[in-house]
Amino acid sequence: xxxxxxxxxxxxxxxxxxxxxxxxxxxxxxxxxxxxxxxxxxxxxxxxxxxxxxxxxxxxxxxxxxxxxxxxxxxxxxxxxxxxxxxxxxxxxxxxxxxxxxxxxxxxxxxxxxxxxxxxxxxxxxxxxxxxxxxxxxxxxxxxxxxxxxxxxxxxxxxxxxxxxxxxxxxxxxxxxxxxxxxxxxxxxxxxxxxxxxxxxxxxxxxxxxxxxxxxxxxxxxxxxxxxxxxxxxxxxxxxxxxxxxxxxxxxxxxxxxxxxxxxxxxxxxxxxxxxxxxxxxxxxxxxxxxxxxxxxxxxxxxxxxxxxxxxxxxxxxxxxxxxxxxxxxxxxxxxxxxxxxxxxxxxxxxxxxxxxxxxxxxxxxxxxxxxxxxxxxxxxxxxxxxxxxxxxxxxxxxxxxxxx
Numbered sequence: 001x002x003x004x005x006x007x008x009x010x011x012x013x014x015x016x017x018x019x020x021x022x023x024x025x026x027x028x029x030x031x032x033x034x035x036x037x038x039x040x041x042x043x044x045x046x047x048x049x050x051x052x053x054x055x056x057x058x059x060x061x062x063x064x065x066x067x068x069x070x071x072x073x074x075x076x077x078x079x080x081x082x083x084x085x086x087x088x089x090x091x092x093x094x095x096x097x098x099x100x101x102x103x104x105x106x107x108x109x110x111x112x113x114x115x116x117x118x119x120x121x122x123x124x125x126x127x128x129x130x131x132x133x134x135x136x137x138x139x140x141x142x143x144x145x146x147x148x149x150x151x152x153x154x155x156x157x158x159x160x161x162x163x164x165x166x167x168x169x170x171x172x173x174x175x176x177x178x179x180x181x182x183x184x185x186x187x188x189x190x191x192x193x194x195x196x197x198x199x200x201x202x203x204x205x206x207x208x209x210x211x212x213x214x215x216x217x218x219x220x221x222x223x224x225x226x227x228x229x230x231x232x233x234x235x236x237x238x239x240x241x242x243x244x245x246x247x248x249x250x251x252x253x254x255x256x257x258x259x260x261x262x263x264x265x266x267x268x269x270x271x272x273x274x275x276x277x278x279x280x281x282x283x284x285x286x287x288x289x290x291x292x293x294x295x296x297x298x299x300x301x302x303x304x305x306x307x308x309x310x311x312x313x314x315x316x317x318x319x320x321x322x323x324x325x326x327x328x329x330x331x332x333x334x335x336x337x338x339x340x341x342x343x344x345x346x347x348x349x350x351x352x353x354x355x356x357x358x359x360x361x362x363x364x365x366x367x368x369x370x371x372x373x374x375x376x377x378x379x380x381x382x383x384x385x386x387x388x389x390x391x392x393x394x395x396x397x398x399x400x401x402x403x404x405x
Contacts, residue, residue: 004132004396005333011126012388019388020105020381022046023118024098026080027107033081033145036061037301040080043117043142050125052140060156061302063142064163067124068133072402074395075139075165077154077349078117078365079146082109083373090375104378111367111379116171117142119366119384123391132392135399139165143349145306149296151352152308158357167323167398169391170348171365173372176383178327179363181232182344184265184314184351186274187294189258190215192287196248196255205253209245211287212257216240218281219261230267232316232343236274237264260294271311312347313355323360326401330393335386345369364390 012019029038040063047055047065055065063080085095085108093099095108105115120140127138143153157163170179192212197205223238242260247253263274271293278284279291294310317324319341331339346369350361366383 004130005393007130008126008389008392009334011129012122012385012392015122015125015388016385019118019122019384020100022121023105023110023115023384024100024107026114026117027105027109028096028098030085030096031080031082031109032084033147034298034301036080036144039114040142040301043080043121046121047124047140050121051128052124058156058161059302060153060304061144061300062153062157064139065121065124066137066139067128068137070134070136070399072136072399073139073165074136074167074169074398075141075163076120076123076169076171076391077141077143077353078113078120078171079143079153079349080117081145081147082112082114083147086375092376100381103381105381105384106376106378108377110371110377111173112372112377113172113365113367115367115379115384116173116365116387119388120171120391123388126388126392127395132396135403136395138395144300145298146349148298149308149310150347151312151349151356152296152306154349154352155308155356156306158352158359165359167360167362168350168353169394170350170361170363171387171391172344172346172348172363173367173369174342174344174363174365175368176386177340177342178331179342179344180319180324181267181316182314182346182348182350183233183236184269184271184355185312185347186263186265186271187310188261188263188275188278189292189294190261190278190284191258191290192256194253194255194257197253199251199253202253205255207253208257209254211283211289212243212259214283215281215287215289216259218283219278222277222281228266228268233266233314236266236269238262265314267314267316269314271313312351315350315354315361317354317360317362321360322401323362323398326398327362327364327394329401330390330397333397334389334393
């Protein structure tokens with residue numbers, strides 16, 4: 001068996017420069033959410049050129065490519081969209097330069113997560129070259145619209161395309177650690193209606209901003225006193241992220257105010273539990289405020305317009321799960337040391353895959369959280385190569401352990 005992992009490492013090293021070049025090619029194409037067409041075309045073409053067994057693009061714009069013929073289906077997920085480049089003056093290199101040196105790849109999406117997509121694709125090539133896919137099918141899933149609405153693409157893949165893999169590798173940045181969990185989240189909106197009056201006689205009106213100020217104070221207090229705590233993920237959190245108001249003029253009492261809330265959910269907190277916490281606040285009741293979920297309705301680059309309530313459940317894979325043990329085994333066989341297990345503070349497509357549909361997921365990908373969504377984004381080449389090796393090796397160890405059960 002050791003020869004298998006030596007071969008995976010050797011073949012991956014042979015493709016190292018090709019992997020880096022493909023990642024940089026992806027970085028050079030800007031791909032904001034809803035504008036992933038150019039990157040999707042590159043991923044589709046690359047998998048066809050590498051002679052994947054099957055390559056498809058669905059109506060939402062997700063690109064899938066598979067190798068192998070085995071019944072066990074293993075997917076690797078990477079989203080093609082990125083946040084914007086931001087202020088170019090803060091970059092030492094242009095954000096879409098796709099430059100590389102001896103140690104790093106540079107540019108928007110390098111860590112989050114175009115280098116991971118390149119690693120996912122070339123892992124498929126390694127599986128194919130070594131003829132490992134007689135017991136499993138390995139599928140690359142390059143997905144859309146994760147940045148504004150994580151899980152959206154996978155809800156489509158599962159519920160509309162009927163894709164039910166044995167497990168999914170979430171290739172988000174993990175800094176060479178293995179992630180076993182993440183918090184969920186939800187996006188809430190609270191709105192208050194007041195009564196307008198002339199600003200010179202405010203007692204004749206009902207200022208919606210003042211009512212909302214009391215609500216914000218209680219929300220801050222609620223965040224400080226959340227009582228559900230998980231041993232791995234800790235407590236949830238609550239942040240008021242946006243505020244807007246309306247009045248007939250600047251010399252009038254505000255008759256409307258609304259805020260947005262980002263509520264992070266730890267393991268054991270359901271969206272309904274968190275919603276009712278807010279609805280029961282005395283200031284919310286007194287203001288007769290409306291509390292509701294935001295809805296995501298932005299079109300994909302294909303024109304498909306989804307509708308999704310912005311609620312994203314937490315997920316957690318246990319340390320004694322076959323997926324965890326087989327992933328640890330893959331790491332140890334490749335790198336001859338034990339990995340570090342961690343959790344993610346951010347949200348991923350796992351909210352739909354496991355959080356909603358209970359399909360096991362595990363996280364491992366090149367890049368560091370500190371490099372994401374910031375100027376001078378970069379990723380270590382060494383981590384990109386290690387990720388490529390891991391994606392191929394994880395298929396082998398999981399299938400072997402599953403057959404041995």
